[in-house]
Amino acid sequence: MKSDGRRQGIMDFLMDAGTASVDDLASRFGVSKMTVHRDLDELEESGFLRKVRGGASIQPSGLFESDFRYRQKQAAEEKQRLAAAAVAMIEPGQTVIIDDGSTAGGIAGRLADLRPLTVISNNLAVIQELAGVGGITLIALGGQYSKKFHGFFGLLTEDMLKSLRADVAFLSSSAIHGASAFHQDQEVVQTKRTMMAVAARKYLLVDHGKFGRTALHFLTDLRAFDTVFTGRELEPQVREALDGAGVSLTVVGNKD
Known part of the structure; x- marks a missing residue:
């Protein structure tokens, strides 16, 4: 899977789960943990998620507002x-x-x-x-x-x-x-x-x-x-x- 498709897949998964660990994402998409970290860095820089210890979250925080699609479901x-x-x-x-x-x-x-x-x-x-x-x-x-x-x-x-x-x-x-x-x-x-x-x-x-x-x-x-x-x-x-x-x-x- 190319990086753009994989990053979209990560976002789609987070829309349902809210949070995910690096280990889970690496296993799900068949890539290394380093690759997952790079994907998460890119998505965080674009404002779509926030990295947390050991993984990523799309749930809101004091500094982060979750994606519109996620908020629609809440x-x-x-x-x-x-x-x-x-x-x-x-x-x-x-x-x-x-x-x-x-x-x-x-x-x-x-x-x-x-x-x-x-x-x-x-x-x-x-x-x-x-x-x-x-x-x-x-x-x-x-x-x-x-x-x-x-x-x-x-x-x-x-x-x-x-x-x-x-x-x-x-x-x-x-x-x-x-x-x-x-x-x-x-x-x-x-x-x-x-x-x-x-x-x-x-x-x-x-x-x-x-x-x-x-x-x-x-x-x-x-x-x-x-x-x-x-x-x-x-x-x-x-x-x-x-x-x-x-x-x-x-x-x-x-x-x-």
Whole structure:
């Protein structure tokens, strides 16, 4: 197997497993451990994984945000409940921003009953899902494409956003610590902040596993959102801290 195919194979395996040891990867792909180390170095440099002692991981950390495809698989049922609750905040005829996050991105497939709508997004999955859909005016934000985040970022993205206005914006975040949202990537942070600045109402959608975590870059105080949606009751001390800070939190429970 050539190096490009093997590295893609490593990523495909990590999408399912989350972590893998060098020994396991060497055995799986029939190469030396030194070759695996070189592959992991290349993938880490490109931002697709992080090397850990004895192997590699695609799971997020304070400095690393996992690949979009991996994030799509995490807490999938909870994210669908959050998306269903979020669309109740939209009225036909409005202009809606959807960010790059896998949680906010789940809204796209639920917009048909609310047409006509204008949708602004830098999320390639959202753009592909809504392209050509009747009753949806789609504004696809350009910029530099990130394979890792499956979206567009940078100065072009931000300049385009600054020329627009929206009724409502739906955002996701990789970590919630205290009453603040954080993210590992500074370009992603800047794009999200610009989305918030051009929207009249702002909602954050985060699965319950994001609470109690932190990441490198401060995104915003949670009070900047009209409501923070999550899919499961939080630990009492976490909920008390949010309530004490004046954060509006909506828990979208499982009806079963």
